[in-house]
Amino acid sequence: MQLTEVDTPALLIDLDAFECNVAKMAALADKSGMRLRPHSKTHKSPVIALKQIAAGAVGVCCQKVAEAEAMVSGGVKDVLVTNEIVGTGKLRRLMELAKTARVGVCVDNASNVAALAQAASDAGVSVDVLVEVDVGGGRCGVQTGEPVLELARAIVAAPGLRFAGLHAYHGSAQHIRRFGERGAAIAAAAAKASSTRDLLQQHGIACESITGAGTGSFGFEIESGVHTELQAGSYVFMDADYRRNLNADGEFFNGFEQALYVYVTVMSRPAPDRAIVDAGLKALAFDSGMPQTLFAGASYVGASDEHGNIVLEGDAVNAPAFELGQKLKLIPGHCDPTVNLHNWFVCYRGGRVEAVWPVAGRGPGF
Amino acid sequence: MQLTEVDTPALLIDLDAFECNVAKMAALADKSGMRLRPHSKTHKSPVIALKQIAAGAVGVCCQKVAEAEAMVSGGVKDVLVTNEIVGTGKLRRLMELAKTARVGVCVDNASNVAALAQAASDAGVSVDVLVEVDVGGGRCGVQTGEPVLELARAIVAAPGLRFAGLHAYHGSAQHIRRFGERGAAIAAAAAKASSTRDLLQQHGIACESITGAGTGSFGFEIESGVHTELQAGSYVFMDADYRRNLNADGEFFNGFEQALYVYVTVMSRPAPDRAIVDAGLKALAFDSGMPQTLFAGASYVGASDEHGNIVLEGDAVNAPAFELGQKLKLIPGHCDPTVNLHNWFVCYRGGRVEAVWPVAGRGPGF
Numbered sequence: 210m211q212l213t214e215v216d217t218p219a220l221l222i223d224l225d226a227f228e229c230n231v232a233k234m235a236a237l238a239d240k241s242g243m244r245l246r247p248h249s250k251t252h253k254s255p256v257i258a259l260k261q262i263a264a265g266a267v268g269v270c271c272q273k274v275a276e277a278e279a280m281v282s283g284g285v286k287d288v289l290v291t292n293e294i295v296g297t298g299k300l301r302r303l304m305e306l307a308k309t310a311r312v313g314v315c316v317d318n319a320s321n322v323a324a325l326a327q328a329a330s331d332a333g334v335s336v337d338v339l340v341e342v343d344v345g346g347g348r349c350g351v352q353t354g355e356p357v358l359e360l361a362r363a364i365v366a367a368p369g370l371r372f373a374g375l376h377a378y379h380g381s382a383q384h385i386r387r388f389g390e391r392g393a394a395i396a397a398a399a400a401k402a403s404s405t406r407d408l409l410q411q412h413g414i415a416c417e418s419i420t421g422a423g424t425g426s427f428g429f430e431i432e433s434g435v436h437t438e439l440q441a442g443s444y445v446f447m448d449a450d451y452r453r454n455l456n457a458d459g460e461f462f463n464g465f466e467q468a469l470y471v472y473v474t475v476m477s478r479p480a481p482d483r484a485i486v487d488a489g490l491k492a493l494a495f496d497s498g499m500p501q502t503l504f505a506g507a508s509y510v511g512a513s514d515e516h517g518n519i520v521l522e523g524d525a526v527n528a529p530a531f532e533l534g535q536k537l538k539l540i541p542g543h544c545d546p547t548v549n550l551h552n553w554f555v556c557y558r559g560g561r562v563e564a565v566w567p568v569a570g571r572g573p574g575f
Numbered sequence: 576m577q578l579t580e581v582d583t584p585a586l587l588i589d590l591d592a593f594e595c596n597v598a599k600m601a602a603l604a605d606k607s608g609m610r611l612r613p614h615s616k617t618h619k620s621p622v623i624a625l626k627q628i629a630a631g632a633v634g635v636c637c638q639k640v641a642e643a644e645a646m647v648s649g650g651v652k653d654v655l656v657t658n659e660i661v662g663t664g665k666l667r668r669l670m671e672l673a674k675t676a677r678v679g680v681c682v683d684n685a686s687n688v689a690a691l692a693q694a695a696s697d698a699g700v701s702v703d704v705l706v707e708v709d710v711g712g713g714r715c716g717v718q719t720g721e722p723v724l725e726l727a728r729a730i731v732a733a734p735g736l737r738f739a740g741l742h743a744y745h746g747s748a749q750h751i752r753r754f755g756e757r758g759a760a761i762a763a764a765a766a767k768a769s770s771t772r773d774l775l776q777q778h779g780i781a782c783e784s785i786t787g788a789g790t791g792s793f794g795f796e797i798e799s800g801v802h803t804e805l806q807a808g809s810y811v812f813m814d815a816d817y818r819r820n821l822n823a824d825g826e827f828f829n830g831f832e833q834a835l836y837v838y839v840t841v842m843s844r845p846a847p848d849r850a851i852v853d854a855g856l857k858a859l860a861f862d863s864g865m866p867q868t869l870f871a872g873a874s875y876v877g878a879s880d881e882h883g884n885i886v887l888e889g890d891a892v893n894a895p896a897f898e899l900g901q902k903l904k905l906i907p908g909h910c911d912p913t914v915n916l917h918n919w920f921v922c923y924r925g926g927r928v929e930a931v932w933p934v935a936g937r938g939p940g941f
Contacts, residue, residue, distance in 0.1 A: 216664050216941040250880055272881045273853070292881065295842045295853075295900050298582050317843055318899055348882055349843040349851050380879060476661045477683055477715040485715050487639070487661075490912040492939035496861050496878070512862070513746060514616050514911050515638045515658065516714055533684055534661050545880050546856040550915070550939050573858035573916050575582040 210562040212555075217474040217536055218492035220551035222566075224558045226466035227445060233465065234444050235264035241431040246270050246289060246420065248442025251545050253570030254554065255283020257445065268311070270420075270440045271570075274299045279570030281310045289313035289420070291376055291440060293321060293341065293349055299575060300324060304332035313337035315376045317351045322363045322370070329369030337373035338364045339418065342405055344398035346380040353401040354408060361414050374418035377402035378440060383425035384450060384497075388457045395426045399433035406435070424465070425454050448544040450497035470538035471500065471547065472555070473517065475531055484531040486517040488539065493517070494546035500539040504530060509539065576928040578921075583840040583902055584858035586917040588932075590924040592832035593811060599831065600810050601630035607797040612636050612655060612786065614808025617911050619936030620920065621649020623811065634677070636786075636806045637936075640665045645936030647676045655679035655786070657742055657806060659687060659707065659715055665941060666690060670698035679703035681742045683717045688729045688736070695735030703739035704730045705784065708771055710764035712746040719767040720774060727780050740784035743768035744806060749791030750816060750863075754823045761792045765799035772801070790831070791820050814910040816863035836904035837866065837913065838921070839883065841897055850897040852883040854905065859883070860912035866905040870896060875905065 212221075238245035247261045249269040258269045258280055268287025271277040277288045287310060294303055294314055306312050307329070316322050316338055329336055340360045343350035351357055357375070364372040382394035398421070406416045420438035422430035424447075430436040443451055446469035454462040471493055477485035489512035493500050499509045500517070506525035511518040517539075521531060530537055541547035548554075549571055556564040578587075604611035613627045615635040624635045624646055634653025637643040643654045653676060660669055660680055672678050673695070682688050682704055695702055706726045709716035717723055723741070730738040748760035764787070772782045786804035788796035790813075796802040809817055812835035820828040837859055843851035855878035859866050865875045866883070872891035877884040883905075887897060896903055907913035914920075915937055922930040 216662065218939045218941065220939075293842050295840055296582065317845060320899060343845060347845075348879065348884065349845055351845070474661055476659050479683060479709060479713075479715055479717070487941070488939065490860065490862050490909075491915045494856065496856050513714065514915075518714065533686060543856075549857045549880075552938055552940070572918055573584045573586075573854065574918070575584065575853070 212557045212560050212562055213536060215472060215555050215562060217472050218488035219472040219555050220548065220553070221470040221472050221538065222554045222556040223468045223470070224556050224563060226468035230445050230447070230465045230468055231261055231264050234441065235261070235266065238439055239265055243431060243436065244438040246438050246440055247445065248291070248440050249276055249280055249570070251442035251445060252548060253279060253568050254566050255280050255285055255569055256566045258283065258285050261445070270442070273575065274302050275572070275574035276570040277306055277312070278302065281306050283569060285310065287311040289337070291315060291378065293317055295321060297328070300328035301332070304328045304334050304336070307332065307334035307336050311337070313339060313373055315339050315341040316360060316364070317341045317349050319360060319363055322360060322367055326367035326370050335369050335371060338370045339373050339376045339420065340364070341376040342402060344377045344379050344401045344421070345382060345394055346378065348380060350376070353405045357405050358408055358412060361409055365414060372414060374416040374420065375402055375405060376421065377419055377436065378421035378423070379426065380423065383423040384454065386453060386455050388455055391426060391454070392429045395429035396433065399430065399435040403435045424451055443544050446544040448497070448547070449499070449501045449540045449542045467540055469541060469544050469548070471541055472536055472538055475533055475535045475537070478531070478533050481526050482521050484519045484521060486519060487515060489513050489516045491515060492550060493539070493541055494543045494550065496546060497543035500542050502537065502539060504528065507531065578923045578926050578928055579902060581838060581921050581928060583838050584854035585838040585921050586914065586919070587836040587838050587904065588920045588922040589834050589836065590922050590929060592834035596811050596813070596831045596834055597627055597630050600807065601632065604805055605631055609797060609802065610804040612804050612806055613811070614638070614657070614806050615642055615646055615936070617808035617811060618914060619645060619934050620932050621646050621651055621935055622932045624649065624651050627811070636808070639941065640668050641938070641940035642936040643672055643678070644668065647672050649935060651676065653677040655703070657681060657744065657786070659683055661687060663690070663694070666694035667698070670694045670700050670702070673698065673700035673702050677703070679705060679739055681705050681707040682726060682730070683707045683715050685726060685729055688726060688733055692733035692736050701735050701737060704736045705739050705742045705786065706730070707742040708768060710743045710745050710767045710787070711748060711760060712744065714746060716742070719771045723771045724774055724778060727775055731780060738780060740782040740786065741768055741771060742787065743785055743802065744787035744789070745792065746789065749789040750820065752819060752821050754821050757792060757820070758795045761795035762799065765796065765801040769801040790817055809910050812910040814863070814913070815865070815867045815906045815908045833906055835907060835910050835914070837907055838902055838904055841899055841901045841903070844897070844899050847892050848887050850885045850887060852885060853881060855879050855882045857881060858916055859905070859907055860909045860916065862912060863909035866908050868903065868905060870894060873897065
């Protein structure tokens with residue numbers, strides 16, 4: 210099947226670009242001597258996870274139990290839930306996974322340590338537990354120092370739980386545009402992680418793993434010498450938001466290829482300077498800005514449920530690409546929530562469709 | 576099952592509020608003498624569509640073929656696609672529906688009229704076709720006057736197509752906050768529709784239907800005396816964005832009950848003034864602002880993929896509702912794209928779950 214025969218809106222993977230990204234990150238991690246554990250919340254696809262693992266990743270990160278279930282049922286043997294899991298139903302399901310896979314999870318509260326221990330004991334399994342440290346993101350996590358020591362001691366003392374280290378991910382640093390400022394944020398995060406590691410060490414508790422880093426920052430975590438594991442996920446696809454980050458030379462970040470697109474059809478040309486496409490709020494995520502076209506002078510400026518409004522200037526006004534019925538590729542503003550809207554990836558190479566992969570973990574499921 | 580036993584994040588319908596909304600809009604339409612054709616893009620559920628029809632609606636609106644398929648396969652016999660359908664695959668599927676249901680569709684381009692006629696002829700069916708008029712929304716649609724006459728003539732002349740009137744929906748007026756300004760926008764839209772109707776009439780072409788109106792504006796379309804059919808959809812659920820509209824007295828709009836919620840769990844309490852819940856970009860839509868809590872002093876201020884950051888002030892800091900593990904209801908910022916993230920509605924009355932309805936038309940499917 211030719212790509213042009215695919216009906217729209219459709220979520221596309223450019224396989225050449227995707228494979229290049231998978232290999233590049235694996236090589237970078239390998240060279241740095243760090244473990245690579247890509248975040249599967251980006252793709253929610255065990256097919257992709259297994260390709261990342263085949264290239265060298267030790268396993269994957271997940272953001273919730275439903276994603277971990279999708280990964281394990283798809284053949285992944287090592288999952289780390291980089292999040293707190295609260296509630297007896299979810300904990301029971303998490304422990305069920307530990308019967309067939311290595312499972313890790315994060316905590317930031319003593320009562321949650323007790324609940325995890327109870328669930329592990331009830332299921333007769335053992336899981337890795339990391340303390341989430343707030344290294345600057347201001348989301349979940351405890352503050353560095355004594356609060357971490359207290360939780361680590363509780364984990365060490367709990368049956369069925371193995372203290373595995375620190376979750377030290379700085380989410381809000383990922384999209385600091387300027388290289389130097391982004392680096393400074395991660396240096397501060399790494400300093401918090403290392404002082405905490407040292408404190409635990411002084412009390413006889415070893416941190417096997419200090420895990421963190423995203424596509425916007427992983428170079429700094431490698432440099433820090435503190436982190437031992439990279440969680441970057443978006444690198445497999447990239448998106449318009451990450452492409453706005455600047456590198457050390459002040460240029461737009463181009464360390465990875467754009468591999469993810471939403472394929473759309475021009476469904477109306479109400480005026481020479483406007484093209485309406487059939488992908489809006491239900492086919493693209495808008496939390497990190499508008500999607501981008503691949504054409505100079507063609508800007509996606511607004512969306513409603515099933516419409517995207519593209520303003521055309523200069524040569525784009527008369528470009529064949531924007532004639533009624535034409536199909537074109539858009540770069541999503543934010544890859545993760547865009548993928549979550551779709552049921553499958555249409556994977557192509559050149560102009561030909563090679564595969565369709567389900568977005569197995571799609572949905573807000575718990 | 577008790578509501579408190581439902582795991583999170585989950586999409587909830589408060590059945591008492593929902594039934595009240597369905598009945599109220601049906602009564603308003605009935606009193607006005609206008610047809611009610613609620614938009615199913617809000618709920619994507621034939622179960623809900625059939626309840627609206629049982630209350631008096633003539634059928635439903637859909638925004639794309641996939642939604643129309645979900646409605647017809649769920650038992651709805653009259654669907655109007657309030658949008659242009661472009662591409663042979665989609666047109667073939669649309670005509671297939673016309674074998675078992677009354678199908679209407681919009682056009683704003685002569686080549687699309689020809690494509691519709693060809694598809695109708697190929698399938699041996701007949702469909703209603705409306706000309707979409709740009710009455711101020713600046714999205715799809717042709718300008719009033721001669722361009723409409725030209726398209727209407729083409730439709731009248733085309734085999735398999737029945738000219739059914741005008742699609743005159745003013746989307747961008749729905750959320751104009753002030754009552755008077757919103758009314759003025761709809762008055763201008765109605766004037767455009769009526770002058771176009773008159774022009775067609777002068778040329779011997781009758782407009783059986785002038786369809787439009789949303790939850791933010793339908794009172795003005797009723798007043799206008801121009802529209803014959805109401806398309807409002809969000810009224811069944813309501814959302815934070817519509818609740819910010821003002822009524823004639825300058826108060827927040829409360830014409831309908833809040834019937835839709837996303838149920839969440841407090842998964843972290845990293846600080847006394849912050850609660851993190853387990854619903855972010857993948858369980859709630861953010862295109863029209865943040866979701867709202869039901870508590871004074873508790874504001875949802877930011878989201879990542881699976882986290883919502885709630886800032887607590889005053890009494891909310893120590894409220895039992897925000898203790899770790901507690902579940903609470905959030906009002907979505909925008910109902911349509913929030914529903915589209917979920918696979919099912921959990922429908923409750925009082926504290927008890929009564930039904931689970933699938934979001935049958937979910938997804939960006941074409």
